[in-house]
Amino acid sequence: TLARLAAAYKGKPVEVVAVSIDEPEKAAQAALFIAQNDPLKFYHDPARKILFRLNGQGAPTTVIYGKNGLEQARVSGEADWMSPEARALVDKALAGG
Numbered sequence: 001t002l003a004r005l006a007a008a009y010k011g012k013p014v015e016v017v018a019v020s021i022d023e024p025e026k027a028a029q030a031a032l033f034i035a036q037n038d039p040l041k042f043y044h045d046p047a048r049k050i051l052f053r054l055n056g057q058g059a060p061t062t063v064i065y066g067k068n069g070l071e072q073a074r075v076s077g078e079a080d081w082m083s084p085e086a087r088a089l090v091d092k093a094l095a096g097g
């Protein structure tokens with residue numbers, strides 16, 4: 001659903017990035033999958049620096065930032081990013097919080 005979310009907000013100031021903290025072999029498989037789901041972007045972070053920086057409590061963790069660069073919402077675990085509730089989180093961040 002992240003790829004569908006990215007497509008739904010294409011042309012708007014929204015970046016959707018899937019971050020892998022997997023080992024290189026699994027990350028390569030993930031990168032191939034993500035490449036088939038344009039416009040979703042992919043970033044591999046094998047050192048897990050982003051997980052620590054975001055104070056992630058596990059994977060998946062999704063963080064939504066507003067225009068001001070501040071965290072607006074955080075979701076731990078699986079989520080349907082095309083649901084009305086999830087879209088409301090993104091729309092709120094787009095509106096400035």
